[in-house]
Amino acid sequence: MSILEVNHIEKHFGATQVLNDISFSLEKGQALSIIGSSGSGKTTLLRCLNFLEKPNGGTIAVNGNIIFDAADPATQQEKEIRAKRLHFGLVFQNFNLFPQYTALQNVTLARELLAKERGGESKKEIEEEGKMLLAQMGLSDRATHYPHQLSGGQQQRVAIARALAMHPDILCFDEPTSALDPELTGEVLRVIRKLAEQKTTMIIVTHEMAFARDVADQIIFMDGGVIVEQGDPHQVIEHPREERTRQFLARYSEN
Amino acid sequence: MELILEQMPVVIHSLNIGFLQTLKLFFVTLIGAIPLGLIISFGSMSRFSPLRWLTRLVVWVVRGTPLMIQLLIIYYFPGLVLKNNWWGSGETGRFIASSVAFIFNYACYFSEIYRGGIQGVPKGQQEAGMVLGMTKSQIFFKVTLLQMIKRIVPPMSNEIITLVKDTSLARIIALQEIIWAGQAFLKGSQGISGAIWPLFFTAVYYLIFNGILTVLLGRLEQKLDYFK
């Protein structure tokens, strides 16, 4: 059984159709890369999965349970959305770290609030885990720094640790290196690559073609709100079947 | 000079009483207007458009008319038009009417500052909280609020300093604050008449109090400087 099953997702903003009949599935421990030019609907798709946007049609199932069905209002209740969101983690293009908290506090805040509400681990345990996650990101010595004291690459790594702290089933990345200076992208990509090696289930929206090819188990090329081509990364990137994919990749290698 | 020294104890005593009234009005206004301003700012950002437009209309009227006129209307309107002066005639009634006028006026100014503060916090902060499974109130209190406070402290400081001086407007409805007390010696009061210096001396009170406020607000601003 697939960990994630997305069927016939539709989304429009007013008259503009942004997502059109999007369907795909993802196996546990796999990484999926989504590529495509800006405006192709990649980011909107990620936002739909994280309930930041509400699709106008289609279903989303996690571990076989339908958590969203556009035709069934019972699956859209405000109260439950919060719990459903926790299936997914999201790393933003602009990090969106909380500026008033240290790196460690950024990682532990949401977890502590949840534990306070539902009972569970002690503050100390959460903190230990937070430190461990920061260590995993190579940021042990930055735990007490505030976001504005960190470089972009460091901030994005804190953001990844923050997302991991919630133990999501599926971790989503929305162009995680687009806001970084070129010399800082490497450290972030290395971290994601390591997560892939540890069999973290991931969806990565990215412009780094070589990275997508090497890390992903599956690749989706989107254009104009539809999935144009999906399949094995080497096949899609090196021998695309569709003309639009070819054009996109050609344009890309020119740049 | 000798005359002034002779008058000093009586005048200072009288100015102190007046300044106490000034301070009372100042603090009551702050205590009332800071939370009321937040409610009004939410009204002006409401998704329910009639409420949003009504709130913005009220804010526009209150900010667009002189506080002095508002004081006159609030104190005299009930008795003049409704034929029932519910404020009473004594000092208490005048103080309550002044407080109502000041709280409402300043709440409207504060609400606009809050609105700027709230809307100035990037949307991504809210979204980050949401995808981490935080509730709306957790996001407001744990994420947005402090960032908003940091944004509003400098403009709020300006308004607060202005408020100290604006309290003197309440003497239009005969609230006996410090300038009233100082002016009384011009006309003659407690055996001192034609004394001009007490009126000008009131400025010293304002200056000292505003000095203290400036230092305190500056410290608050500094405290919030640890993040950007």
Place this chain on the structure above:
Amino acid sequence: MKNMKKIWAMLLALTMILSLAACGSKKETPAAEEKPAAEQPAETPAEEPAADSEVAAIQSKGTLVVGITDFAPMDYKDADGNWIGFDADMAKAFAESLGVAVEFVEIDWDNKVLELNSQAIDCVWNGMTLTDEVTSAMECSNAYCNNAQVVIVPADKADQYQTVEACADLAFAVEAGSAGEAEVDALGYNFTPVKAQSDALMEVAAGTSDAAVIDSLMAAAMVGEGTGYADLTYTVGLNSEEYGVGFRKGSDLAAALNDFFAAAYADGSMIECAEAYGVQAALIAQ
């Protein structure tokens, strides 16, 4: 965020409703006690004088609220902070004759008609000159005290300005709406209206105006040797005028006060009171 805003919207609506309700209920309670014989709008004063006896209303309320300013020797505070003066003492006696307590409230003189009509005070009793403006806006008692408007100039120039004609070229400062303003205006002299008689004095002291016109009773108390304005003096009197007490238009309190004045003058208590404050010479026979 949607829920949160809904909650706030409801709170806001609730606050508005509550405040309206609070106003509404406050409106009703005192009205039940005070209103029965209360003030009628200015347009209908003559219609129902007997039915709307304000004397009765004041007596049921139990307090006569007297609007005053700090104006020696008519109304001013003693060392203990109690209001005394010729007007204050007479007001106390008048309230006593009605069987009610007296409450003195300091008002902004510019707003005296507002204060009266909004029922913040019941009368203006503060050495008020009976000008046309005053008598048309208030129900006034008989005149009880004589007064004059006098010209104030620096003492060292006083001998040049001993006649009305000699003052023609001076720049005057006068209290806006005062009898003094009416006088200089009638003479066609150049003047600046200021907020209070005391401000007019300050103008002369500061040299921003050449001369001021103020009440002679006030001038006697405030300028010359031993006062704050030792360098000023008063010269020529422009007119004579009279003081009276003002009530709301149509109020029967004015007639009640006239009766009281007549009685107090007859038994000598009014003269006695005037002597205590040095205004006996100005007192008018009742």
